[in-house]
Amino acid sequence: MRSFIGLDLSANNKLALAEWREKALPSVSAKRPEGLLPNQKSPPVSVPPENYHITLAFLGDITPRQHDELLSILDELTAEPFDIELDTTGYWDGPKILFAAPFSPEKPLMKLAKEIRKAARASGIPVESREYRPHVTLVRKATSEVPAPLLPPSLKLHCQDFHFFESVSTPSGVRYPIRHSWSLEPNISVRERLRRGLL
Template sequence: MRCFIGLDLSVSNKLALEQWRNKALPDLPSRTPAPAKGSRHKVSSAAPPAAVAPANFHLTLAFLGQLDMRQHEEVMARLDEVRQPPISLTLDTTGVWQGPKILFCAPHNVPDELYELVRQVTKAARQSGIAIERREYRPHVTMLRKASAALPPPLYPPQIACNFDKFHLFESVSSPHGVSYPIRHSWPLIPNLSVRERLRRGLA
């Protein structure tokens, strides 16, 4: 199975992001216009930008790739040991990456708790024999694919406050209808509580 570890946005966050995209981004062309009769100019073969389905909005923590049974069982056991408090952030900036050709939303201020969660998740994966790319972590939610440099910027930035109390193992599933990311397992993000409060809640 092809998997990644990530944070899932709430339904209200996904709807708010979709509404922002509909208002802040210009209309996307549905097709490339045909050239005028007798014109020598070729029609561009570049595909128009494609909107990501709101159901697929998420923040990736670590991409695991294709897992065999042993890797899957081992990383699940190691992720059981991750201990981190809930995370809050605001999606309030945007950008375009020319390599993967995506337009994304991201937090301007990244909380330390998110970086620490990524560190623990990445460590668990590597200890399970899973190769994780060594690159700077930049949290983002992909909004458009096939976004070229010619794409006009959003009319205004988003302002979406997000709260996460779980992280998840997602599977990437491709079908004739597109790609989907079903959640296969979840782990709680537990607040930093006193021993007495943890005992009261049955967390210790």
């Protein structure tokens, strides 16, 4: 099972980010290219809004045992809700993607990603050790020739849960169905949770 742990965006946030992308990157088509010649380079392709997410830990292909062990560990993980401000963009030449990201990632986000990677390693899943850089991929097969966005994004995300996503290839492209979810809970007393109706 090819999978990752990540944050989903609300439907409204996905639509808002897609609208910003259309304004800021008018030269990038939202349609998948068809009928390319053998030697013709594939043009940049916009990621469908329904696929927008922030990866916390890429797991790759994992076994059922690793899957069950990881879910068991993550069931015990506690973390508070937090906000993320998508206010900058970037380009990575290796994977050839253009992305939106927080200029200064919030500490709760970075801590959550660290704890999830620790849980993955404890489950026997090798995860990359390079510095974690949260982002939402907007364009794939991008090159340095893709013009910079005309304006920066300005979108606040409120994160109240995180998810186990499966990566599924379909005839119309890859999809990321959510297979399991965990709530992020405020670090407050049981009495206060009862008062707020959280229990």
